[in-house]
Amino acid sequence: MERTFLAIKPDGVQRGLVGEIIGRFEAKGFTLVGLKLIIANQELAEKHYDIHKERPFFKDLVSFITSGPLVAMVWEGDGVVASARRIIGATNPLTAEPGTIRGDFAVSIGRNIIHGSDAIETAQREISLWFPETELANWELTIKPWLVE
Numbered sequence: 001m002e003r004t005f006l007a008i009k010p011d012g013v014q015r016g017l018v019g020e021i022i023g024r025f026e027a028k029g030f031t032l033v034g035l036k037l038i039i040a041n042q043e044l045a046e047k048h049y050d051i052h053k054e055r056p057f058f059k060d061l062v063s064f065i066t067s068g069p070l071v072a073m074v075w076e077g078d079g080v081v082a083s084a085r086r087i088i089g090a091t092n093p094l095t096a097e098p099g100t101i102r103g104d105f106a107v108s109i110g111r112n113i114i115h116g117s118d119a120i121e122t123a124q125r126e127i128s129l130w131f132p133e134t135e136l137a138n139w140e141l142t143i144k145p146w147l148v149e
């Protein structure tokens, strides 16, 4: 079953948006299989954003993501990787569509509330980076027949 890694960044936590954001993915019909609030250390943050290490904003990005608690999550469902990216919206919140998380709640690229894996392979890498297998729950929604034909 397809899974993605999502993280409500420290700005989303500080702004009290945790419930609102989790609620959007629950209401959509995806399944939460991993959830924890943690303050990421430098090493974890640098590994997570490894692909951006040559970018000018890398240092600020790592310092922001480690600046306070974030909510790390794994969500499951058919097509969840791409769908979550659409629910999250464009990287720059000013161009993110209204109705998306970034479009509704943010104004700045450096404070864009939430991370979501950009591809299935990226999701697998990020899930194993943030969650040991023992912290993931293998379960099925009892209402699944009302969600999936």
Ligand code: DAT
Binding pocket: 052, 057, 061, 090, 091, 109, 110, 112, 114, 115, 116, 118
């Ligand atoms: P996304 O988070 O939409 O996958 P990304 O992977 O390109 O976007 O970049 C990771 C994060 O880095 C992004 O959420 C915010 C920050 N970022 C990206 N581009 C930036 C820029 N030009 N200036 C400052 N921060 C940037």
Ligand code: MG
Binding pocket: 116, 118
């Ligand atoms: Mg990205």
